Amino acid sequence: MKTIIVTGGAGFIGSALVRHLVRNTANRVVNIDRLTYAGNLESLRSIAGSSRHHFEQQDIRDRAAMATIFEKYRPDAIMHLAAESHVDRSIDNSAEFMTTNIMGTHTLLEVARQYWQKLSGERRSAFRFHHISTDEVYGDLGDTPGGFQETTPYAPSSPYAASKAGSDHLVRAWHRTYGLPVVLTNCSNNYGPCHFPEKLIPLTILNALEGKLLPVYGQGNQIRDWLFVEDHARALMQVVEKGRVGETYNIGGNNEKRNIEVVHGICDILEDIAPIRPAGVERFRELITHVNDRPGHDTRYAIDARKIRRELGWTPQETFESGLLKTVQWYIANGQWCQSAQSGKYNRERLGLIEEHS
Incomplete structure (x- = not known):
C-alpha cells in the first residue's frame, strides 16, 4: 500500500481520482482541499466510510500546513490538481489564479523537494510529483490539422491558461534544477458526474x-476535445505509476465537438429521458440562446494522445455519446448534489460551520 496525496480532491477531477483510488487500489489517499466554491465534499459521499481516505481542509499556499501534512502522512507520491480553473472567472479576477495556480504550486514543489531530499533508498527513487494541467496552455489550434502534442509550444490566451502554463514551467524547472522526480499531464476538456454547474x-x-435559457457563446463553433472524467482518472493512475520521470503525457478523449453540437446532444438526450418537461417548453433546443463571445476565446483545442497510448497502454473506455448519456442521467438523479454544490451548504454543514438554529 502506498500513500498518495491528492490536492484539490473535493473538486471535479480530483474527486473522481480520489474515488478511483479508494475503489480500485489498496492505496491510502490524503485529500487536501480548501473547499472553495468548486469543492464539494458530497462528491466523496460514496467513499466517506473508507479508512483509507483522509481529508485535510488546507490551502496549498500555506507552507507550514503543507509541511505538516507531508511529515504526518509520509507520502509516496503527490498528485497535484488543486487550481482555480474557470476561464470566465480568471478574466473577471485574475489575482486568485496567480496566487493559487502559480504560488500554490511553488509552495508544494518546495515542500515536496525538502521532504524528498530526506528520503533514502527505494522510497526516494520511487517518489513522484505528478502535476495535472490543461490543454489550454497550448493556446488556439485554429485550422491547424491534428492535435496538441507534448512538444507543442505554449501560447496561453486567458489568465487561467497563463497561470497553468506558469505552474507547468515551475514543475519542469524543479526537475531540471533540483532533480525532483516529476511527471506532467495535460488533459482536454473533462465532463461527467460532479462537475460544478457553471461549466458548459x-x-x-x-x-x-x-426551463431556463441555454447560453452559447457566439455561434457555438468553438471546438473542444471531450474526455470522460473517469477515463481521465484511470489515465492519471497509469502516469503516476508507470510514467517516465521528467516526461509529459497528453490525455484526450479523441472526441472533437463544436460547443453547439454538445448542447444539441444534451437537448436530444433530454427529449428521451427528462422526467418532466418544463412548462411552456415544446422542445429543449428552443431554449438555446446565443450570447456575446468571451474575450480571447480560443476556437479549437484537440489532444494528440498517441504517446500515452503507446507508452502506457491507456485508452478511453467511453465514447462521447455513452459518456454524455451517463452524465445527463447522473444530473437527473442527483438534484441534491446540484443544489448543495451551487449553495455550498453541504460543506458548511459537514464542517460544523452552521449554527444549529439556522
Whole structure:
C-alpha cells in the first residue's frame, strides 16, 4: 500500500481520482482541499466510510500546513490538481489564479523537494510529483490539422491558461534544477458526474431541466476535445505509476465537438429521458440562446494522445455519446448534489460551520 496525496480532491477531477483510488487500489489517499466554491465534499459521499481516505481542509499556499501534512502522512507520491480553473472567472479576477495556480504550486514543489531530499533508498527513487494541467496552455489550434502534442509550444490566451502554463514551467524547472522526480499531464476538456454547474455541460443540463435559457457563446463553433472524467482518472493512475520521470503525457478523449453540437446532444438526450418537461417548453433546443463571445476565446483545442497510448497502454473506455448519456442521467438523479454544490451548504454543514438554529 502506498500513500498518495491528492490536492484539490473535493473538486471535479480530483474527486473522481480520489474515488478511483479508494475503489480500485489498496492505496491510502490524503485529500487536501480548501473547499472553495468548486469543492464539494458530497462528491466523496460514496467513499466517506473508507479508512483509507483522509481529508485535510488546507490551502496549498500555506507552507507550514503543507509541511505538516507531508511529515504526518509520509507520502509516496503527490498528485497535484488543486487550481482555480474557470476561464470566465480568471478574466473577471485574475489575482486568485496567480496566487493559487502559480504560488500554490511553488509552495508544494518546495515542500515536496525538502521532504524528498530526506528520503533514502527505494522510497526516494520511487517518489513522484505528478502535476495535472490543461490543454489550454497550448493556446488556439485554429485550422491547424491534428492535435496538441507534448512538444507543442505554449501560447496561453486567458489568465487561467497563463497561470497553468506558469505552474507547468515551475514543475519542469524543479526537475531540471533540483532533480525532483516529476511527471506532467495535460488533459482536454473533462465532463461527467460532479462537475460544478457553471461549466458548459452541467449548466446546459440543469438549465434545460428548469426551463431556463441555454447560453452559447457566439455561434457555438468553438471546438473542444471531450474526455470522460473517469477515463481521465484511470489515465492519471497509469502516469503516476508507470510514467517516465521528467516526461509529459497528453490525455484526450479523441472526441472533437463544436460547443453547439454538445448542447444539441444534451437537448436530444433530454427529449428521451427528462422526467418532466418544463412548462411552456415544446422542445429543449428552443431554449438555446446565443450570447456575446468571451474575450480571447480560443476556437479549437484537440489532444494528440498517441504517446500515452503507446507508452502506457491507456485508452478511453467511453465514447462521447455513452459518456454524455451517463452524465445527463447522473444530473437527473442527483438534484441534491446540484443544489448543495451551487449553495455550498453541504460543506458548511459537514464542517460544523452552521449554527444549529439556522
